[in-house]
Amino acid sequence: MCRIAATKVRRNKGFTLIEVLVAIAIFATMSVAAYQVVNQVQRSDEVSRKETDQLKQLQRALVFLNNDFRQIAQRHFRTNGSDPSSNYIDYQEYLLDSDDKGVMFTRYGFFNPMQQFPRGEVTKVGYRVKNKVLQRVWWRYPDTPAGDKGEVMPLLTGVESFSLRFYDGSEWSEEWDQDSKLPKAIEVDLTLSDYGKIKRIYLVASDDNSSSNSSDSGGSSDT
Numbered sequence: 001m002c003r004i005a006a007t008k009v010r011r012n013k014g015f016t017l018i019e020v021l022v023a024i025a026i027f028a029t030m031s032v033a034a035y036q037v038v039n040q041v042q043r044s045d046e047v048s049r050k051e052t053d054q055l056k057q058l059q060r061a062l063v064f065l066n067n068d069f070r071q072i073a074q075r076h077f078r079t080n081g082s083d084p085s086s087n088y089i090d091y092q093e094y095l096l097d098s099d100d101k102g103v104m105f106t107r108y109g110f111f112n113p114m115q116q117f118p119r120g121e122v123t124k125v126g127y128r129v130k131n132k133v134l135q136r137v138w139w140r141y142p143d144t145p146a147g148d149k150g151e152v153m154p155l156l157t158g159v160e161s162f163s164l165r166f167y168d169g170s171e172w173s174e175e176w177d178q179d180s181k182l183p184k185a186i187e188v189d190l191t192l193s194d195y196g197k198i199k200r201i202y203l204v205a206s207d208d209n210s211s212s213n214s215s216d217s218g219g220s221s222d223t
Helices: 002-012 017-070
Strands: 089-093 101-107 123-130 133-139 151-157 159-167 185-192 196-203 220-222
Touching: 017 101, 017 123, 017 133, 017 151, 017 185, 017 196, 101 159, 123 159, 133 159
Parallel strands: none
Antiparallel strands: 089 101, 101 123, 123 133, 133 151, 159 185, 185 196, 196 220
């Protein structure tokens, strides 16, 4: 009698096969649910970081555009040792080996403290689109010899189109071929794969223009 009771007690201390299978199923279900939560959090964090990086990239590109177009200089320039440019702003198809249109001009504001360096405070910059990347090309001098291709700085990826429009005081035009004259304002249009169309309008400071300061229109973004 005592042996039978002891055997029953020992059997009651273990788990049956069904109980083990149920426990395994519950644990597996909880593991899958936990993995899905963690995976979703990681995906959300990755998307958030990607969007943040894209926004920072756009803000950085706009800073360079603002600084350059606000300070366009009334100065002809030489490229690859050629004759001086006919216009202050060179804007045409495939300029600077761009996939579309490119632009090149000189600008003020190239800091030269106490005139320590053998140059002035005018530099030459250009913009082009290569493989859907907006690139800024920069030279230390406004007149450059043959073979000087400038410093290339990638600014913005996912650029579908890059174009300019020019305001002469009465109407807008997609071309600018007026010798020895700057437009009153320049409109920069960017079409991005992520943000759609972004527009910025800059007033151009020159001796011919009534305004001595250039400013950002505030711009509009259409997505």
